[in-house]
Amino acid sequence: MQEKYIPAQVEEKWQHQWESGKAFKVAEDRSKQKYYLLEMFPYPSGRIHMGHVRNYSIGDVLARFKRMRGFNVLHPMGWDAFGMPAENAAIQNKSHPAKWTYENIDYMRGQLKKLGLSYDWDREVATCNVDYYKWEQRVFLEMYRKGLAYKKTSFVNWCPKCDTVLANEQVEDGCCWRCDSEVVQKELEQWFFRITAYADELLEYTDKLPGWPERVLTMQRNWIGRSTGCEIDFPLEGHLSSIKVFTTRQDTLYGATFMSLAPEHPLALELATPERRAEVEEFIEKVRKTDRIKRTAEDFEKEGVFTGSYCTNPVTNRRMPIYLANFVLPDYGTGAVMAVPTHDQRDFEFARKYDLPMQVVIQPEGVELTPATMTAAYTEEGIMVNSGQFDGIRSSEAKERIADYLEKEGIGKKTANFRLRDWGISRQRYWGSPIPIIYCDLCGVVPVPEKDLPVLLPMDVEFSGEGGSPLAKAESFRNVTCPQCGEIARRETDTMDTFVESSWYFLRYCSPDCNTGPFDREKAEYWMSVDQYIGGIEHAVMHLLYARFFTKVLRDLGYMAVDEPFVNLLTQGMVIKDGSKMSKSKGNVVDPDALIRKYGADTARLFSLFAAPPEKDLDWSDQGVDGSYRFLNRVWKLVSDNISFIGNAGPVNPSGLTEEGKALRRIVHKTIRKVTEDVEDRFHFNTAIAACMELVNALYGFEGKNAPQNAAVLREAIESILLMLAPFVPHVTAELWQATGHPGTMEEHGWPSYDPEAVVDEELLIIVQVNGKLRSKVTVAADAGEDEVKAAAQADEKVIPHLEGKIIRKVIYVPGKLVNIVVG
């Protein structure tokens, strides 16, 4: 074999072999256990970054490990190819988003191949292909028919100069991040997916996903934000209608002294009396300019305006002035809050500011609360007062009793409310899947008939960056005849949120060429659910929740019988350098291409796996990369130095070994045990690699090479190392495996297993503490009993001085580990 390790040579050879032999192509095979391994697909931004290298290296370890374990592994890759950057690039380069996108995909595919990732490339999917997004349009239509896709007006951040919608992050101090003009809240008709219809199921299943990190489930539960309480009607003075509020604190109903509405509430303007109208309008305008995050902040100045109208507290008949308040949100609950200043902090601050009445209805035990002396709202439990028939009972009990009472009297009803809002999917952009809807002056909203799908993105579109969505200006696209009446009509020019594509791509991978529907049911039901999903923690809520929702929708539309898309989830940390996220602006970007050129893909993979466990952030270190490269050279040298000694040594004969041979074999099998556990159960690849390094170090110091009977042990050790490292560094290990005389692949050979007899220790090291402080270590026979070990500990010469002149109160023994002598 070659004496020097030359990564480029080795990697090119094996990558060629894998590609030409379609080594990772899979098909449904009922004789094997399936394993669907998926990493979040990338946005084709131009080049892969270290975050991708890390994400896909982690995935590849598991894919290769599971194949060695005999699973039928589906490991696909594709492109989340719609999105704004393509459009921005098109404007900048006077080009087309498709050109930019496909060029990026070609380049990045090459980069991924150079990393030696074991994908079934025949299943590659790009969401901007018509063959992909047309199915999304079909599903949209089915959702529309079921009422799961609907249109409503909602407020968006709007830049009048750019003529476009802005994300919250694109609004800086109330101004557009590009042109600095003042951002307004504009009311737009938008398409929504009714995710709230699945709120209960999405929440319920968070308890049925034991393979997900608890923190992600917690975040999703909080995001869904189910709370139980009552809807209560407050009659409007001088109207027949009433204001509906949602509250979780119906126990404080008797203390409600005024009403707070969101400035966006539909009744807000209507309730303004003529003399207050100007002030109300001004206030509404002001609130529209403040962003939502600031608005809900606890330390944000509570402000409001009196509408001039009143409503009535249905249980006390108190006349309640109706205010608009900036902290009341239009899309949570009913957009109206019954204000109980004595028992809600925001209401308290508001009431103090505008000098509104207060009424205590819950008294804590021991202190007497009076509105005049209170400095903060009392939000805890207590005894009911000033609450009619409910006086004297505990507030927790009153919660139930008042809810029952309201239902009985027809004033309100028990209900659950969610923080989760419906998913707005309309985007006024070009580079996305067109929403298949036609607007006809005669027929109204007309869904595009299925036979007319797909609604193709037109290619002859101009990208000027001005005047709103390019699609809206594309006459040939926009103008259409109504499929119902044949009159002139217009197409919907909004496209779908790109989160829609990423909500079902894992299903398309199961049958990427299916031309009868989004996916083949039988194949999807063979592969689904995804056994292991891997991606960044930043997707903990939105992407993962949308994908769960969409899966359930497809199930209910009859596409398949799958409840949840991802059984196990691994959320990986970010790649950091010099204390912050790698970014061009900070100039701390490490280029994967340069890394591969200098060290090879195996080193790049090894370091990204060794430097930190997957779920933690990874601090990039150029010197650390050197260390990984050095290790691979050590492995190479280990094989080339010993290849003639291990020769054709056969299986190990455990009884015919020297002491050194026996000791080495123990280390080998203990390492196999540890690496297997670390990879399979914990995904702690860093400690698995560390264990392999220790084994290599042990082999460098192995002194049993003079005895020929140890050749078999050494061969076993070297082969085990190659097999265990194979998922991490597949090229170099494949080459060395071949060099040690194996005609087949390591995958065919399978993952090594440890011999339980070989790992048994003959002696144990026992820690000896006195009062919890380490004083000595003693070696005892593995079968020594408790009394024997305790005696040995107390007789140890380093321990004796710490016991002198003291009484032994207690001796604690942790079997096989530790003796703690408590003296006083």
Add this chain to the structure above:
RNA sequence: GCCCGGGUGGCGGAAUUGGUAGACGCAAGGGACUUAAAAUCCCUCGCCGGCAACGGUGUACCGGUUCGAGUCCGGUCCCGGGCACCA
């Protein structure tokens, strides 16, 4: 602001169920090999005191539980992720 995480040597990290704190790697220092250097191989390496044996101390900070706490509990500070049109 709200929700969710994290904080261990000069650095990345290890300690899996409350039982040796610092595995493994990097950096640094010393040695071997070499005409020399690189590469490679071997050794040392938390901090304070000590020639050493050894002793003290140490896991962001303060307090608690325990024979024993990096790990559990209460509080504080700092850093990061998400917050619905970035993906």
